[in-house]
Amino acid sequence: MNKILFGRYVPGTSFVHRMDPRAKLILSLIYIVAVFMANSWSAYVVSFIIALTIIASSGIAPKFFWDGVKPLIGVILLTVVIQVFFGVGGHVYWHWGILSITSDGLLNAVYIAIRFVLIILVSTVLTLSTSPLEISGAIESLFMPLKKIHFPVYEMALMLSIALRFVPTLIDETEKILNAQRSRGANFSSGSIMARLKKLVSILIPLFESAFNRAEELATAMESRGYQGGEGRSKYRVLNYTKNDIIGTIFMMASVALIMVLRNWS
Amino acid sequence: MSSSKINTREIVLSAMIAALYVAITFVFSAISFGPIQFRLAEMLNCLVIYDKRYIWGISLGVLISNMQSSLGIIDITWGTLTTIVTLSIVYLVIRKFSDTKVKMGICVAITTVLMGFLVAIELAYVLKVPFFYTWGTVSLGELGVMLIGAVVIYLLGENVNLSLSARR
Numbered sequence: 001m002n003k004i005l006f007g008r009y010v011p012g013t014s015f016v017h018r019m020d021p022r023a024k025l026i027l028s029l030i031y032i033v034a035v036f037m038a039n040s041w042s043a044y045v046v047s048f049i050i051a052l053t054i055i056a057s058s059g060i061a062p063k064f065f066w067d068g069v070k071p072l073i074g075v076i077l078l079t080v081v082i083q084v085f086f087g088v089g090g091h092v093y094w095h096w097g098i099l100s101i102t103s104d105g106l107l108n109a110v111y112i113a114i115r116f117v118l119i120i121l122v123s124t125v126l127t128l129s130t131s132p133l134e135i136s137g138a139i140e141s142l143f144m145p146l147k148k149i150h151f152p153v154y155e156m157a158l159m160l161s162i163a164l165r166f167v168p169t170l171i172d173e174t175e176k177i178l179n180a181q182r183s184r185g186a187n188f189s190s191g192s193i194m195a196r197l198k199k200l201v202s203i204l205i206p207l208f209e210s211a212f213n214r215a216e217e218l219a220t221a222m223e224s225r226g227y228q229g230g231e232g233r234s235k236y237r238v239l240n241y242t243k244n245d246i247i248g249t250i251f252m253m254a255s256v257a258l259i260m261v262l263r264n265w266s
Numbered sequence: 267m268s269s270s271k272i273n274t275r276e277i278v279l280s281a282m283i284a285a286l287y288v289a290i291t292f293v294f295s296a297i298s299f300g301p302i303q304f305r306l307a308e309m310l311n312c313l314v315i316y317d318k319r320y321i322w323g324i325s326l327g328v329l330i331s332n333m334q335s336s337l338g339i340i341d342i343t344w345g346t347l348t349t350i351v352t353l354s355i356v357y358l359v360i361r362k363f364s365d366t367k368v369k370m371g372i373c374v375a376i377t378t379v380l381m382g383f384l385v386a387i388e389l390a391y392v393l394k395v396p397f398f399y400t401w402g403t404v405s406l407g408e409l410g411v412m413l414i415g416a417v418v419i420y421l422l423g424e425n426v427n428l429s430l431s432a433r434r
Contacts, residue, residue: 025339028339029339032339032340078395079395082395082396086396116392119340119392123339123340126339127333127334132330132333135333136330139329155277156322156326158277158281159277159280159281159284159322159323159326160281160284160326160329160330162277162278162281162282162285163281163282163284163285163288163323163326163327163330164285164330165285166281166282166285167285167288167289167292167330169285170282170285170286170288170289171289171292171293173289174289174290174293175293178293194417197414197417197418197421198421200414200418201418201421201422201425204418204422205422205425205426207286208286208422208426208428209426211282211283211285211286212279212282212426214282215275215278215279215281215282216275218278218282219274219275219277219278219279222274222278223274227274
């Protein structure tokens with residue numbers, strides 16, 4: 001069950017770890033918007049320093065951040081290549097048919113690559129320092145105002161936490177079924193496409209049946225213990241804004257202000 | 267669901283579908299992430315033709331799976347909204363039809379075009395990649411997985427009762 005590091009969460013007690021998940025969620029959104037606003041070298045340098053500061057205060061090894069960037073290197077390179085060859089404006093260095101390399105195209109390519117890496121780094125800080133349970137708690141709390149328009153916030157929060165609880169169980173189950181079928185001679189990587197799809201069905205049938213049965217048992221257990229809906233239920237972990245969140249917010253506001261000044265000044 | 271009478275069974279079933287989506291995403295993760303979107307769990311989108319209540323579970327599954335994504339919060343919000351919007355539209359269109367195979371075909375067509383369109387907007391905005399090219403490639407990936415999904419979920423539906431009302 002512990003084979004898969006779910007949600008990439010790295011436990012810790014750093015400054016960022018101890019921040020309220022709601023604050024982290026909102027501040028990383030604000031940072032992403034700010035990075036989109038940046039339009040000059042100086043603004044990008046400032047954004048980069050901010051990202052490094054956040055990473056440093058999360059106390060998480062750089063290796064984990066590299067793991068976040070790695071799967072998207074292909075996309076970044078593709079984007080850079082497209083920008084370099086199809087960009088227009090500025091001094092033309094090379095030209096062939098519809099392809100051309102221009103100074104503006106090169107500059108844009110570099111900007112986009114930097115922006116993309118910065119967004120990944122800061123998003124990664126959020127997912128590395130916040131457990132999925134905390135994120136869902138934050139989503140529940142931030143969605144609370146929607147209660148006014150009859151959005152089922154409690155129900156959604158309960159679904160989220162039940163789902164998170166059963167993810168490892170069902171991952172286990174899937175692997176067990178895969179192995180059970182293999183031990184009976186099933187080979188999932190041979191045969192025509194149609195034959196392979198039918199083999200996939202042989203995994204999904206028991207998987208669905210078992211998931212439905214688990215749901216049935218859990219619902220019966222909840223009803224027999226008198227579950228009456230989420231209204232008025234207390235929580236084991238109560239979210240609270242602390243000093244760290246105030247410091248984090250002030251830091252982010254100052255950073256955004258600086259990026260805005262650089263944007264209009266240059 | 268917002269009525270005072272809470273249906274525990276419905277909530278738990280949706281949660282279990284969400285967990286199933288995440289589990290399938292992770293077990294078959296080799297082809298789930300990376301430059302070309304090919305997430306096998308996307309085939310669960312086809313479930314919407316059996317019951318509209320699957321929309322909740324699948325959308326939450328997308329939300330949880332995307333907590334793992336490198337684009338983090340952008341993928342969590344946009345990806346989940348994309349799923350809710352697309353599946354709701356699929357449901358609104360298919361309820362006028364009764365034949366399962368026709369429903370499945372419509373589901374594949376709408377998901378391919380619309381999901382690709384909405385994801386392309388996200389990528390074109392964040393990455394500044396050419397919009398129509400991205401729409402094409404994302405939709406192509408989605409078409410592949412949805413075609414697989416249509417066949418697999420259809421065969422599954424022949425063996426397992428996928429209507430949630432029968433489970434209440």
